[in-house]
Amino acid sequence: MKPSELLHPTPAGLYCPPGDFYIDPVQPVGRAIITHGHADHARAGHGAVLATPETLAIMAVRYGEVFTEKRQPLAYGEVVEVNGVTIWLVPAGHVLGSAQAVVEHRGIRIVTTGDYKRRRDPTCAAFEPVECDVLISEATFGLPVFIHPDTAGEARKLIRSTEQFPERAHLIGAYALGKAQRLICHLREEGYDKPIYIHGAMKRLCDLYEELGVPLGPLLPATIEKEKGEKDRFAGEIIICPPSAMQSTWARRFPDPVPAFASGWMRVRQRAKQRGVELPIIMSDHADWEELTNTVREVDPAELWVTHGREDALVRWAELEGRRAKALHLVGYEEDAE
Amino acid sequence: MNRFAELLDRLIFTPSRNGKIRLLTEYFREVPDPERGWAVAAITRDLEIRSVKMAAIRGVIASRVDEVLFDLSRDYVGDTAEAAALIWPAEHGANRQPSLSEVIETLNSASRTEAPAIVEQWFDALDASGRWALIKLISGGLRIGVASRLVKLALAEFGGKEPQELEELWHGLKPPYTELFAWLEGGAEKPVNAMKAPFRPVMLSHPVEEADKPKIDLDRMAAEWKWDGIRVQLVREGGEARLYSRTGDDISDAFPDVIEGFPANAALDGELLVFDPDTTDHFAVRPFNDLQQRLNRKKVSAKMLKTHPAFVRAYDILWEEGEDLRTLTLEERRRRLEAVIGEGLPRVDLSKRIEAADWDELARLRAEPPIDAIEGVMLKSRDAPYVPGRPKGPWWKWKKEPFLIDAVLMYAQRGHGKRSSFYSDYTFGCWRGDELVPVGKAYHGYTDQELKKIDKFVRDNTVERFGPVRSVKASRDHGLVFEVAFEGLNRSPRHKSGVAMRFPRINRLRWDKPAAEADELSTLEAMLPRQ
Numbered sequence: 001m002k003p004s005e006l007l008h009p010t011p012a013g014l015y016c017p018p019g020d021f022y023i024d025p026v027q028p029v030g031r032a033i034i035t036h037g038h039a040d041h042a043r044a045g046h047g048a049v050l051a052t053p054e055t056l057a058i059m060a061v062r063y064g065e066v067f068t069e070k071r072q073p074l075a076y077g078e079v080v081e082v083n084g085v086t087i088w089l090v091p092a093g094h095v096l097g098s099a100q101a102v103v104e105h106r107g108i109r110i111v112t113t114g115d116y117k118r119r120r121d122p123t124c125a126a127f128e129p130v131e132c133d134v135l136i137s138e139a140t141f142g143l144p145v146f147i148h149p150d151t152a153g154e155a156r157k158l159i160r161s162t163e164q165f166p167e168r169a170h171l172i173g174a175y176a177l178g179k180a181q182r183l184i185c186h187l188r189e190e191g192y193d194k195p196i197y198i199h200g201a202m203k204r205l206c207d208l209y210e211e212l213g214v215p216l217g218p219l220l221p222a223t224i225e226k227e228k229g230e231k232d233r234f235a236g237e238i239i240i241c242p243p244s245a246m247q248s249t250w251a252r253r254f255p256d257p258v259p260a261f262a263s264g265w266m267r268v269r270q271r272a273k274q275r276g277v278e279l280p281i282i283m284s285d286h287a288d289w290e291e292l293t294n295t296v297r298e299v300d301p302a303e304l305w306v307t308h309g310r311e312d313a314l315v316r317w318a319e320l321e322g323r324r325a326k327a328l329h330l331v332g333y334e335e336d337a338e
Numbered sequence: 339m340n341r342f343a344e345l346l347d348r349l350i351f352t353p354s355r356n357g358k359i360r361l362l363t364e365y366f367r368e369v370p371d372p373e374r375g376w377a378v379a380a381i382t383r384d385l386e387i388r389s390v391k392m393a394a395i396r397g398v399i400a401s402r403v404d405e406v407l408f409d410l411s412r413d414y415v416g417d418t419a420e421a422a423a424l425i426w427p428a429e430h431g432a433n434r435q436p437s438l439s440e441v442i443e444t445l446n447s448a449s450r451t452e453a454p455a456i457v458e459q460w461f462d463a464l465d466a467s468g469r470w471a472l473i474k475l476i477s478g479g480l481r482i483g484v485a486s487r488l489v490k491l492a493l494a495e496f497g498g499k500e501p502q503e504l505e506e507l508w509h510g511l512k513p514p515y516t517e518l519f520a521w522l523e524g525g526a527e528k529p530v531n532a533m534k535a536p537f538r539p540v541m542l543s544h545p546v547e548e549a550d551k552p553k554i555d556l557d558r559m560a561a562e563w564k565w566d567g568i569r570v571q572l573v574r575e576g577g578e579a580r581l582y583s584r585t586g587d588d589i590s591d592a593f594p595d596v597i598e599g600f601p602a603n604a605a606l607d608g609e610l611l612v613f614d615p616d617t618t619d620h621f622a623v624r625p626f627n628d629l630q631q632r633l634n635r636k637k638v639s640a641k642m643l644k645t646h647p648a649f650v651r652a653y654d655i656l657w658e659e660g661e662d663l664r665t666l667t668l669e670e671r672r673r674r675l676e677a678v679i680g681e682g683l684p685r686v687d688l689s690k691r692i693e694a695a696d697w698d699e700l701a702r703l704r705a706e707p708p709i710d711a712i713e714g715v716m717l718k719s720r721d722a723p724y725v726p727g728r729p730k731g732p733w734w735k736w737k738k739e740p741f742l743i744d745a746v747l748m749y750a751q752r753g754h755g756k757r758s759s760f761y762s763d764y765t766f767g768c769w770r771g772d773e774l775v776p777v778g779k780a781y782h783g784y785t786d787q788e789l790k791k792i793d794k795f796v797r798d799n800t801v802e803r804f805g806p807v808r809s810v811k812a813s814r815d816h817g818l819v820f821e822v823a824f825e826g827l828n829r830s831p832r833h834k835s836g837v838a839m840r841f842p843r844i845n846r847l848r849w850d851k852p853a854a855e856a857d858e859l860s861t862l863e864a865m866l867p868r869q
Binding site for chain 2: 143144145146147246247248249251252256259267268269270272273274276277278279280310312313316317320
C-alpha cells in the first residue's frame, strides 16, 4: 500500500479511503477528525466528529450543542479503530485541545500535525514528536524570514508601553480562540495583575478556558456607560478584541487608543503598517521557520508533505536537505487565520 | 546601532507628529555624542556610503542563504532590505554590536574589497532591526516618514530653543553636530554659522478674516499681488549662491538657471515662478502647474531649462554685502531691494506694488487679477521690520475666493491614527453623461460631527470593499453630494478626468441636493486656466 492510498487530498479535505473519514474537512462530510477548534479547521455540520474533549467543547461553544450528529471524544494517547484504521491523537501545542492526528494502517503511519508550534504555551499541552513514514506539516510561517521572538519579551513590550503611554488605552487585536488567552497568561506571568478588558465576543471562550483549568486572572467586559468621564476609565488599560473589531465602530469608545496586534505576521513591517498598527506584538500559535525545520529533522520522516501556507519554501528547504517532500495544495484554510 | 534601529522602528509605527518629536527628544537625551549626531544625519541627509553598495550586500546574503528561498521571501515581504535583515542566519561568535558612529566611520574609511566582510560580521552581531537599519543606511534613503523639519523641531524642543534658530544654523552645521548638542544642552555658546550664503528663517502672514478688517489700517499698508508659485530665498555671498525653500531646504541643484541669473551679493525673499520662454520683453508668468514640473527633482534636464525657465519675483531683501537689513522698516528695505534689482536682473524682477484706496477697490483687484498666476493680494505694514515666524499684525494675505463645485462621493478610505475607525478620506466625482468621473480627493474640511454622519453613510451604502477602501452607492438618484472648495485647477493627463485640483477640501455637505444635480465635468473644465 502506498501512503497516498491511506490519505490524500480531495476538494473536501484530506481523505482516508480505507477508514472513510476526513481530517479537518472544509465541507460537511459523514465522518471527520478535527485537529483543533479554529473555524477554518473545525466546521459545523459533519455526521460524526472525532476530536479531543476540549476541541469538542470549543466547537459546542462556537456552533451550539448540535454542531454534529455524533461526538466522539478521544483523549490524547487513547487509541481507536475506524473501519480497520488505527487512530490516536497527540498534543500539537497550538491551542487548548489541539492535536496531531496519527493514522496507521497495514504498517504505514501518517502523522497530520494540524496547526502546531514548539515553544511553551501556558494554555495547552506541548507538542510531542511522533515517528512516522509520512509527516504532513502545516507551513503557515514557512519562510526563513519568520523567526518569532521570545514570547515573554513581547508581553513585556506591551506592559512597558502601558507605562510609557498611561493616558492611552492599549487596544490589542488577537484571535479569540487561543491567542487571546495565551496573551493574557503571558501578561500574568510577567506580573500584570490588573484587570484585563475583553470584547464581548471573547467572553464565552475565556470562560471555557477557565472551566477547563486555565486560570486567566481578573477579566472585565470592555463596555462603557454613557456618562461623562467614563471614557477615561480605559486610559493605560489593556483591552483585547478580535482583529476585526479594531476598525469597527466599537473601537471608538476608547481614548486615543494605541492600536496593537498580536500575530506572527507582525514580524513584517509592511504588514504591520498596512493594518495601522502602532505596537506590533510578534506572537504566534504557529511554528516559525526554525520550529518547522527542526521538527522535520527531529521526526525525520521518510516523506514530508506540506499543506497550507508557504509550501514552496519548505519543500525547497527539504530538497536542499536531501529529503523527499511535496506540497499538497489543500484549499480552504485561511491565509491569515492567526 | 540597535538603539538607533529601535528609534527608527518606533518612528515608523508612530503616526502622530508629537509622538515622533517625543521619541526623538528622548533619544537625544539618552544617547551620547557622536552617536546621536550621526542619527540626526542619517535621518535628515542622505549619507553616502561609498565603500559598499546594495549589490555587495546581495552578494553577502547569497553567500549564506539559498537564492530560491531568498527570492520567495523577498516576494512575500516586498522589500529587499527587510527580507535580507529578517532572513539572515546569524552565526554564533559575533557578540560586539557596532554603534552607529562606528558603522559610519568604519565604512567611510574601508575599501570596497574590505567592506563586505565587515558588514557580514555586523550582520551576525546585530538583531533583525539592527540589520535592517544598517542595510537602509547603506542603500541610502531611510524613508521612514520623518522630514528634516521635524528633526529640527525636535532638536529645538530638546534644547529649549526657538525652531527658527535651528533653521538659521542648519546649513552651516556638519555631522555629527557635537557643537550643536553642546549648545542645546547649555554647555557651550551658540555655534557660529561659518557657511556662506546661509538660510534666514522667513516671515509669514495671517489670512484676512472679516473681523480683522477694522484693525488693519490700509493707509499704513503696502499692497502687492500674491503670486501663485513657491516661496523661496535666493542668496549669493561671493562665489556661493543658493536657493532655499521656505523651510530652508536647499533646492539650488534643481534651479541652476535662477542661480546663474542672480549676480548680486544679497539675500532676497520672493516667489519662484516659471515664465513663457517665447515672451522676451518681460517675464510672462506661467500657471503653477508648469512650475510643478520642475519641483521635487534633484537634477533638471537641458530641455526642461529651455521649455520651463524659472525666475524669482522678489519682494524683500534681508541682507546685502555683509549688512543684515532685517531690522530696517519695509519701506527702507524696499528702497534697497529696488537698488539691487535696478532695471532687472537676468532671472530676478521686482514684485510690483498695487494701489487701492479702500477695501472695496482692493476687493475688486483681488477678484479680477490681470493673470491666472495671482492668487490674491498681500498687505504689509510699511514700518515693520522683518520678523521671522508668523507675527500677528504686520503681514496679511487676502486670497481669492476658492473655486466651488458640487461633486458626488464615490469612494471612502479609512483614516489613520485617531481616525482609523472612520472612513475619512473621500474620492468624489462629477458627471460625464450618466457616468461619474473621479475629480479629486479630500480628507478635511468637515467637523467631527459631520465626519460621524459621513462615516455612517459610507457604512450604510457600501457597494464593494477593497482593503481599506469602500466604493459607495452613487447613481443619479442616490448619492451624497459634497460642496468641494479648491484653490485652483490644472490639466492632468494622469487623471481620468483630465484635471487635478489644488488643496481640495469638503466645504459643505449637501444632504439636501439630489446626486443628479451635482456638477458636470464640463463645468470644471471651464475653470481651467487659459492656456
